[in-house]
Amino acid sequence: MxxxxxxxxxxxxxxxxxxxxxxxxxxxxxxxxxxxxxxxxxxxxxxxxxxxxxxxxxxxxxxxxxxxxxxxxxxxxxxxxxxxxxxxxxxxxxxxxxxxxxxxxxxxxxxxxxTAEMELSGFADHAIGAKPLDKYAARWRDFLEKAAKGRIAPQVTVIGGGVAGCELAMAMAFALKEQGLAPEITVIEAGPEISGMGAAAQRRVLAAMEGLGVNVRTDARVLEVTEDHVFLAGGDPVPSALTVGAAGAFxxxxxxxxxxxxxxxxxxxxxxxxxxxxxxxxxxxxxxxxxxxxxxxxxxxxxxxxxxxxxxxxxxxxxxxRRQWHPQKSYLKLISLGGQKAxxxxxxxxxxxxxxxxxxxxxxxxxxxxxxDLPVMTQPKAPQAATGVAEMLAAKPLCGGCGAKVGGGVLEAALSGIAPVGGDVVTGAGDDAAVLRQPGGGFQVISTDHLRALVEDPAQMARIAAVHALGDIWAMGAAPQVALAQIVVPQMSAALQERTLREITQAAEEVMAGAGAQLVGGHTTMGAELTIGFTVTGTRAAMPLTVAGAKDGDVLILTRPIGSGVIMAADMAGQADGRDVAAALAIMVQPQNSEAQVLGGVANAMTDVTGFGLAGHVRAIAKASGLDAMLCCDDIPIYQGARGLSQSGVSSTLMPANRSNAETAGADDPLLYDPQTAGGLLAAVPAQEVEATLNALQAAGVRGHVIGSLSGGSGNVTLR
Structure with missing residues (x-):
């Protein structure tokens, strides 16, 4: 930033x-x-x-x-x-x-x-190490759910009788008992006794394990792990539906x-x-x-x-x-004993x-x-300035991505003075891309888009910006052709400039090449913050799709969830769950080649959902096509975490302008006006083609959501 x-x-x-x-x-x-x-x-x-x-x-x-x-x-x-x-x-x-x-x-x-991954026969295929912790915790949650439903036997074997192995054995035994099950937990220790603690602690831990029904087998050497047993040298095999490795640190x-x-x-x-x-x-x-x-x-x-x-x-x-570190010679060991005892x-x-x-x-x-509970950095006091400055500085910080766009009303007013199209220009401002006739036949579309960074990673931001810019080409049903990059990097040394631009270029080239386009150059400068954009072109033999081609009875199909603006606004404020942010970004960096290929062949009209929010882009199709739109709010996909954030009052800086421009009636949902970055494709598809289209999307490994329909009217959008 x-x-x-x-x-x-x-x-x-x-x-x-x-x-x-x-x-x-x-x-x-x-x-x-x-x-x-x-x-x-x-x-x-x-x-x-x-x-x-x-x-x-x-x-x-x-x-x-x-x-x-x-x-x-x-x-x-x-x-x-x-x-x-x-x-x-x-x-x-x-x-x-x-x-x-x-x-x-x-x-x-x-x-x-x-890691606690062990080099034992069958371990990699049939067991899980206690570390890394996240992998083990996820595997345990899945096992506990299946055991509680009776789909798997509550049999667990822990290889390793140190502090970690004993703690986990007692914890798993307690959790299974809380589900009303009779667990069979076995701890296997290669040495003569459980380790990592003094004699008094050993006695208390052994007593706690015995109380929970945990069996301890010492002087035992594991030979092999299978799907349902742990085989020992010179001993009976141990039945095991879940085998956990906790024998030492690797x-x-x-x-x-x-x-x-x-x-x-x-x-x-x-x-x-x-x-x-x-x-x-x-x-x-x-x-x-x-x-x-x-x-x-x-x-x-x-x-x-x-x-x-x-x-x-x-x-x-x-x-x-530099300073030296002297670790303490003795430290407090606190060992969980299964229940709320330690x-x-x-x-x-x-x-x-x-x-x-x-x-x-x-x-x-x-x-x-x-x-x-991270400290909030205090903002400097606003300086004395002209009328209106204090109010703008007091507002929430400007969002990144499409949340930083100019409002639709302001943009429409500015574009109204552009001269009418003529010559080789078929359509100009007002759609996703301008349409030009090619001298040899067919059409070319051209568009430009740039984004104020919403993440600190230049490579990830380049992917998002590239997918976002290509959305205009995909929305016209055209095949991406070439791209020019416009990059503003923060002030930095020459070495860091080179590193940053290399990461941006490599990421952008991967996205463009995957879409069938070629990155042919661009312009780079330094400025106050990272900003990445692309001018893109595409070609289509037939007249490209516009927002004005929808027909009475068409069904609206959306390819991605909405709510990214809310999530990114919350992320800026430190209020978002990191898993929700990561999940949204993982979708935003994915190109929509497959979606565009399927929808481009059947849609009567199409656009990509970006800065003006879903309601604004639905209105654009409805108004240009002379139809009314009915949106089924319950059928609209929402990014994980976005609903809760919206209900708590989080919103993008562009959302109020989107709400005032959308002119919708019926149910009111702030997420419908949430600006999207690298949002989904919105297509008006003939009703008789919907089932085949959804099946084709699924066959391509992507998904479409039916969110509403179009009927005769004058550009109104109704929500229910």
Whole structure:
């Protein structure tokens, strides 16, 4: 978004572990000017280790368990790339990703945790590691639901009798009992006793497991895992419908394949948390090991390391001197005992009971509250200025994407003075694209569109802008042809300019090429904020579709949900659920080639739903075609989370103008006036073609939604 100080250095955080989450919170309150921050994580949230057993037992919901990285990154002014790191090239200083191009860094930190995936016969196909936590938690929720419905036996085997394995076994036993089931839980430990705790704690944990019906088998070696059994050396096989690996901490395979200094696959770091022998890399949390001061794999260390990590990252970027971190020699172990009871152990002293659960719960919730209750930055006092300035500054910040468009009424007034078309121009302003006759026959359509950035990631924004611009070509039933880019990048160093433009160009080329178009050039400049646009052309042998061709009796088909404007407005304000934001963006970056090919052959009229909202674009078809439109509100698809946000009063800055211009009657739904970015195609299809069209869309791997119909009239839109 808008920035006042040029970017000169790229700081990249790989992974959304606890230390990085705390760094993001602190960075938002005290950012380093000139440093552009990027976070790379496979998903929009990261589970909190301390609350996982409570979640498994049913004491915490999924929302309470997960750290919202989208909100944290918005707070910190960071871009979030939802992808997985698979390699690091330290020569070119690039983080190699699984699904998109590499990300260049000047300084980077790694906090990706560990895995519990085990190299046992059949484990990869029939078992799940306790870490990564998000994968295990999702698998457990699915298993519990099936067991509760009687579709699967409540038989669970946990491989590993350490603290983590025992906690999860007790949590799963408790949750299954709460469903009225008689669980069969077995913990398999290779050693002579459960481990990771003192003798007194062992006795209490064993008693708690016995009370929950958990069976412990020690001195047992696993040979193979199958779909319904765990086979042991010299013992009877254990029936198991869910097998969980919790035997130790294993490094991620991709780290072992890098040239990073390692100790048994873990990244070696010094007391400054810096990677040994590399002044630009850091590592923290369970994925790292400090040979000078080895410590157990426990989240408490990552939490305590976060302030030192932030300080030393700033030092590596040019501000201050590095500090050393000295992890505590002893730490408090709080072990969940299935129900709302816990055990505490420190300095050889062991206590257990409900009071300890209350204490653990309070500590865990306080940690999560720190990452959820983000401080609101105070706005500077408005200066003395001309009449009207104070009112505009007091309004909500301008939205990105199509939410930043000029209102429809203002635009119509401005365009009314454009001279009538003539010569080779068949249609001009007023439709999705202008239509031109081609000298050799057929038609060409041309349109232009640009977007104020609604996300910090230039590559993701380029994809959204490209899909958005191509929507005008698809809406005319034309085949995309060529594109010119118009790019405004924030002020930054030459090195960062090159990195940014490379990411934008690569993303734009992929979208354009996938649509059959060619990116042939454009114009680039620097400005106050990232803005990306494209001028696009397309061709069609027959007269392109317009909004004026709809017929009496046509049915309206929409290809995408609405509500993206509300979600993005809430994201800007830090009020959106990160999973909802990520889900909406995942749809917005997808091209609509298949939808356009199917609808372009049957539609009488078509447009794409963008800045003027669904109601405004339906009105455009109805008015131009001389028909009335009836919209069935209950049939209109809505983006996940948009309804709740709208009902709480969240709206885009363009929504009031859209509402005043739409002229609808009947039921009132603010989401109908919500401006869409890279929105769906809206087609008027003959009634007799609807079923075949929906089937064709489904066969192409996409979906269409019947949302209303058209009938004789004069351009009115009615909602029901």
């Amino acid at each position: 808008r920035q006042d100080i040029p970017y000169t250095r790229d700081l990249v955080l790989v992974g959304g572990g606890h230390a990085h989450a705390l760094v993001l919170r602190s960075w938002g309150m005290d950012p380093l000017p000139g440093a552009r921050l990027t976070v790379i994580n496979p998903g929009p949230t990261a589970p909190y280790t301390g609350m996982l057993p409570g979640h498994v037992a049913g004491h915490y919901s999924r929302d309470e368990l997960e750290i919202d990285l989208v909100r944290l990154c918005r707070h910190a002014g960071a871009r979030l790339i939802l992808d997985k790191a698979v390699d690091i090239d330290r020569v070119t200083k690039q983080i190699v990703l699984a699904k998109r191009g590499p990300v260049v860094y000047d300084v980077a930190s790694i906090d990706v945790g560990i 490094p991620h395979d991709w780290i072992a394949r890098t040239d990073l200094p390692q100790n048994d696959g873990f990244i070696e770091i010094g007391r400054d948390l810096g990677v040994r022998g590399d002044s630009s890399l850091f590592a923290v949390g369970d994925c790292a090991v400090m040979p000078a001061d080895p410590r157990p794999k426990a989240g408490v260390f990552a939490v305590r390391a976060a302030p030192i990590l932030k300080h030393n990252l700033r030092a590596a970027l040019g501000v201050g001197k 055990l505490a152990e420190k300095f050889g002293v062991t206590l257990s009971g409900s009071l300890l659960w209350w204490w653990k719960d309070r500590i865990d919730r306080a940690f999560m509250d720190r990452l959820a």
